[in-house]
Amino acid sequence: MGTTGSVDRRSLLKAAGASLATLGLTAAGCGSGSGSGGGTVTIRYAWWGADDRAKKINQTIALFEKKYPKIKVKTDFQPYADFWTKFQTQASGGNPPDVFQNAIGFLRKYNDKHVLLDLNAQVKAGNLSMDGFRAGLDAFGEVDGKLLGIPVGSNSMSLVIDKDAYRRAGITPKLGWTWDDYYAGLKKIHDGQHIAGDTGPMGIMYVYDLVLRQAGKAFFTEKDLGFTEADLTEWWNKGFEGVKSGIYADPKKVEQIKPKAGLSDGLSAGEFTWDNFSVRYTAEGKGNYGLAPIPSTDGKTTGQYLGSLMLSGSARTKHPKEVAQFINFMVHEPAVAKIMGYDRGVPSTTAQFDAFKPSDTVAQGISAYETQIATAGVLQTITPHPAGADTCEAAFLRIANDVSLGTSSVDKGVKQFFSEAKTALGT
Amino acid sequence: MTHIQDAAPERLVKSSGAQDGPGPLAVPAALKRRGRRENLAGLLFLSPWVVGLLLLTAGPMLASLYLAFTDYNLFDTPKWIGLQNFTDMFGDPRWQKSVRVTLQYVVIGTPLKLLLALGVALLLNQNRRGQAFYRAAFYAPSLIGASVSIAIVWRSLFSDDAVVDRAQQLFGMEAGGWISNPDMKIYSLVLLTVWQFGAPMVIFLAGLKQVPNELYEAAEVDGAGTWRRFWNITLPMISPVLFFNLLLETIHSFQVFGSAYILGGQGSSCGPADSVLVYTCYLYDQGFANGRMGFASAMAWLLLITVGLVTAVLFWSQKRWVHYEEGAR
Numbered sequence: 001m002g003t004t005g006s007v008d009r010r011s012l013l014k015a016a017g018a019s020l021a022t023l024g025l026t027a028a029g030c031g032s033g034s035g036s037g038g039g040t041v042t043i044r045y046a047w048w049g050a051d052d053r054a055k056k057i058n059q060t061i062a063l064f065e066k067k068y069p070k071i072k073v074k075t076d077f078q079p080y081a082d083f084w085t086k087f088q089t090q091a092s093g094g095n096p097p098d099v100f101q102n103a104i105g106f107l108r109k110y111n112d113k114h115v116l117l118d119l120n121a122q123v124k125a126g127n128l129s130m131d132g133f134r135a136g137l138d139a140f141g142e143v144d145g146k147l148l149g150i151p152v153g154s155n156s157m158s159l160v161i162d163k164d165a166y167r168r169a170g171i172t173p174k175l176g177w178t179w180d181d182y183y184a185g186l187k188k189i190h191d192g193q194h195i196a197g198d199t200g201p202m203g204i205m206y207v208y209d210l211v212l213r214q215a216g217k218a219f220f221t222e223k224d225l226g227f228t229e230a231d232l233t234e235w236w237n238k239g240f241e242g243v244k245s246g247i248y249a250d251p252k253k254v255e256q257i258k259p260k261a262g263l264s265d266g267l268s269a270g271e272f273t274w275d276n277f278s279v280r281y282t283a284e285g286k287g288n289y290g291l292a293p294i295p296s297t298d299g300k301t302t303g304q305y306l307g308s309l310m311l312s313g314s315a316r317t318k319h320p321k322e323v324a325q326f327i328n329f330m331v332h333e334p335a336v337a338k339i340m341g342y343d344r345g346v347p348s349t350t351a352q353f354d355a356f357k358p359s360d361t362v363a364q365g366i367s368a369y370e371t372q373i374a375t376a377g378v379l380q381t382i383t384p385h386p387a388g389a390d391t392c393e394a395a396f397l398r399i400a401n402d403v404s405l406g407t408s409s410v411d412k413g414v415k416q417f418f419s420e421a422k423t424a425l426g427t
Numbered sequence: 428m429t430h431i432q433d434a435a436p437e438r439l440v441k442s443s444g445a446q447d448g449p450g451p452l453a454v455p456a457a458l459k460r461r462g463r464r465e466n467l468a469g470l471l472f473l474s475p476w477v478v479g480l481l482l483l484t485a486g487p488m489l490a491s492l493y494l495a496f497t498d499y500n501l502f503d504t505p506k507w508i509g510l511q512n513f514t515d516m517f518g519d520p521r522w523q524k525s526v527r528v529t530l531q532y533v534v535i536g537t538p539l540k541l542l543l544a545l546g547v548a549l550l551l552n553q554n555r556r557g558q559a560f561y562r563a564a565f566y567a568p569s570l571i572g573a574s575v576s577i578a579i580v581w582r583s584l585f586s587d588d589a590v591v592d593r594a595q596q597l598f599g600m601e602a603g604g605w606i607s608n609p610d611m612k613i614y615s616l617v618l619l620t621v622w623q624f625g626a627p628m629v630i631f632l633a634g635l636k637q638v639p640n641e642l643y644e645a646a647e648v649d650g651a652g653t654w655r656r657f658w659n660i661t662l663p664m665i666s667p668v669l670f671f672n673l674l675l676e677t678i679h680s681f682q683v684f685g686s687a688y689i690l691g692g693q694g695s696s697c698g699p700a701d702s703v704l705v706y707t708c709y710l711y712d713q714g715f716a717n718g719r720m721g722f723a724s725a726m727a728w729l730l731l732i733t734v735g736l737v738t739a740v741l742f743w744s745q746k747r748w749v750h751y752e753e754g755a756r
Contacts, residue, residue: 081716083715084716085715088715089501089503089716091502092501092502092718113503115502115504167665196547213485251699252607252608252699253587253607255606255607255699256586256587256603256606256607257587258605258692259553391716391717392717398698398701399556401698401699401700402699402701405609405699407609407700408700416520416521420521423719424717
C-alpha cells in the first residue's frame with residue numbers, strides 16, 4: 001500500500017461497506033436462533049447423550065413438528081460433561097436453550113441462578129398436564145413450591161450382575177439381602193473364578209448415598225453434605241481393602257478398558273449402575289446379565305428412590321407456552337414412548353408406560369425390576385441436591401479413584417473431598 | 428508467534444504516521460492530501476484488527492485482571508475478595524499438583540524436543556540425495572501434531588495391549604499401557620510434544636546453513652575433530668537460533684492444553700490420579716466446569732506473570748551463552 005496506486009474514495013467506501021456487512025452478518029449469526037417469523041416459532045432444545053439417543057429424539061421431534069406445524073425445534077447435544085460446561089456458559093451469557101434435559105443435581109443450582117422456568121403457570125394455563133405420572137414422579141422436579149423439571153423416564157440404582165458367575169458361586173441375590181451377604185458373595189466369586197466380584201462401588205456417589213440412606217442419613221441435605229469425615233473414612237477404607245484383596249477389580253485395568261465397562265469386559269462379575277444403563281452390557285459384553293436388588297443393612301431398607309431425567313425450560317425463553325407444549329407432548333404422547341423405549345429410563349407417565357411393551361429381555365428386566373421395588377414398598381423420596389452437587393459428585397469419583405489407585409491415602413482423600421465440597425457448596 | 432503478528436501492524440501505524448508529520452521540506456498540498464487519504468485508508472483497513480484487539484483481547488484481559496481479585500461464579504455480581512484467590516491457590520493440593528505436572532512437562536519436554544530438533548537438523552544439513560524429501564517427512568508431524576485427532580491416535584497407541592505395550596513386551600517389560608498408568612502417562616504427553624519437533628528443526632536448519640564453511644575448513648586444518656568443530660563452531664554460531672527456539676518452546680510448553688485434555692479423557696479432568704493435570708487443564712476445570720471464574724482468572728494471571736519472568740530470566744542469561752556476530756545484534 002502507499003507507493004504505487006492510490007485508493008479512490010469509491011473503492012474505499014465499498015470496502016468499508018463490505019466489512020460492515022460482514023460484521024452485521026456475524027452478529028446476526030450469533031443471535032439466539034429462537035425467534036418467530038411468519039407465525040412460526042423456533043425453540044432450541046438441548047440434551048446430553050450419544051448418537052443413538054439423538055436419532056431417536058430427532059424422530060420424536062419430527063412427530064411433534066407434524067402435530068404443531070407452527071413450532072420448529074432446533075437441536076443440540078453433547079456428552080454429559082461437555083453438555084453442562086456448555087450449558088453453564090450459555091446460561092451465564094443469558095442465552096440458554098429454551099428447553100433442555102435436566103437432572104436432580106442441577107435443579108437447585110440453576111434455580112438459585114434464576115435460569116429455570118417455573119412451569120406451574122403453564123400447568124394452570126392448560127399447556128402442560130401433570131396427571132398420569134407413575135409412583136410420585138410428578139413431584140420429582142419440585143423445589144420450594146416451584147415446578148422446575150418434568151420427569152421423562154424413571155430409573156433406580158441397581159446391581160447389574162453376570163448371572164452365570166453368580167450361579168457358579170451359588171449366590172442368589174434376593175430383595176432384602178445384606179451387605180454382609182454381598183461381600184461374602186464377592187469373595188466366593190473371586191476365590192473360585194479368578195475374577196473380581198465387583199468393579200468397585202467406592203467412587204459411585206449414588207451407591208454411597210444408598211448406604212447412608214440405609215443408616216437414616218443421605219449424601220446431601222438441602223444445603224450441605226449429610227455425612228461426616230468418619231463416615232467416609234469407613235466407606236473408603238472398606239473399598240480400598242476390597243481393591244487390595246481383589247474382590248474389586250484392579251482400578252488400573254478398569255481405567256485401561258474405558259469407555260468399556262469392567263463387567264462387560266469380564267474383569268468383574270457385577271457393578272452398580274442405573275437400571276436403564278444395563279442395556280449397555282448386553283451390547284458390549286458376552287455374558288448373561290441381569291439386575292439384582294441393592295444390598296441392605298437391616299435386611300429390609302435399600303434406601304432406593306425413583307430418579308429421573310427431566311425436561312426443563314429456560315426462565316428467559318420468549319416462548320414459555322410452546323416450551324410447555326413441547327414438554328407435554330414428549331412426556332404424554334404414546335407414540336414418543338414407542339420410539340424412545342427405555343433410552344432415558346422407564347417412561348414416567350402411565351400412558352407412555354403402557355404404550356411401550358419391551359420385546360427384548362434386557363428391557364423386560366428393567367421393567368420387572370422397577371415394578372418389583374415399587375411393590376416391595378422400599379421406595380423413598382429424595383430431596384433435590386444443593387447447588388454445587390455436580391462438582392461434589394465429580395470430586396467424589398476422582399478422589400475415590402486416586403485412593404483406590406493408591407496415589408492418595410484414605411485420610412488424605414477424605415480431607416481433600418471435604419475441602420473441595422466445602423468450596424463447591426459454599427459452606 | 429503472536430508477538431510477531433501483534434507487533435507488525437503497530438509498526439505500520441507508526442510508519443504511516445511518520446509520513447504525515449511536518450517534514451523539513453515543504454510538501455505540495457496535493458501530495459499532502461494524498462498522504463492523508465492513504466492514512467485514512469490504512470487506518471480503515473486496520474480497524475477490524477484494532478476493534479478485535481480491543482474487544483476480544485485487551486478488554487477481556489483487563490476484565491480478567493479485575494476478576495482475579497473477586498469471587499465470581501459467572502452468574503452473580505463479582506464480589507471483591509482481595510488476594511484470597513491466590514492464597515487459596517497456594518493451599519490447594521490440586522493446584523500444587525498441576526504446577527508439578529506442568530514443570531515436569533516443561534523441564535523434560537522442551538530440552539528433549541530441542542535436542543531432537545537439533546540432531547535431526549544436523550543430519551539434514553549434510554549433502555545427501557533426497558534431502559528435500561527427508562526435510563518434508565520430518566516436518567510433517569508438526570503440521571498435524573497439534574490436532575485433536577493426533578491426540579486421540581496417541582491415546583490408542585499408548586493404551587493397554589496396544590502398539591507401545593506390545594513393543595515393551597517384546598523387550599520383556601510388562602508395564603502395561605501408559606495411558607492408564609498414573610506414573611507413566613505424563614511421559615506419553617511429553618513424547619507427543621517431542622515428536623512435533625519440526626518447527627524448531629526448520630529454524631535450526633536455517634541457522635546451520637548460515638555458518639560459513641571457511642570456519643570449518645580452518646578448524647580442520649588445525650586438526651579439530653567432529654565434536655570439537657560442533658562445540659566450538661556450530662554451537663556458538665547457532666546460539667541465537669537456539670535461544671530463539673528455547674524461548675518459543677518454553678512459552679509454548681507452559682500453555683499446553685489440547686493434547687493433555689484429550690489424552691486425559693476429557694470429562695475425567697486429566698486423570699487418572701491427575702497425572703496429566705497441566706496448569707491450563709486445571710484452570711479450565713475450575714473456570715468452566717466448576718464455575719469458579721475468579722479463581723481461574725487469578726490462575727491465568729499467575730501463569731502470565733510466571734511465563735513473563737521465565738522469559739526475562741532467559742533474556743538475562745543470553746549474555747552468557749548467546750553469541751551474536753559483530754553488528755548483527
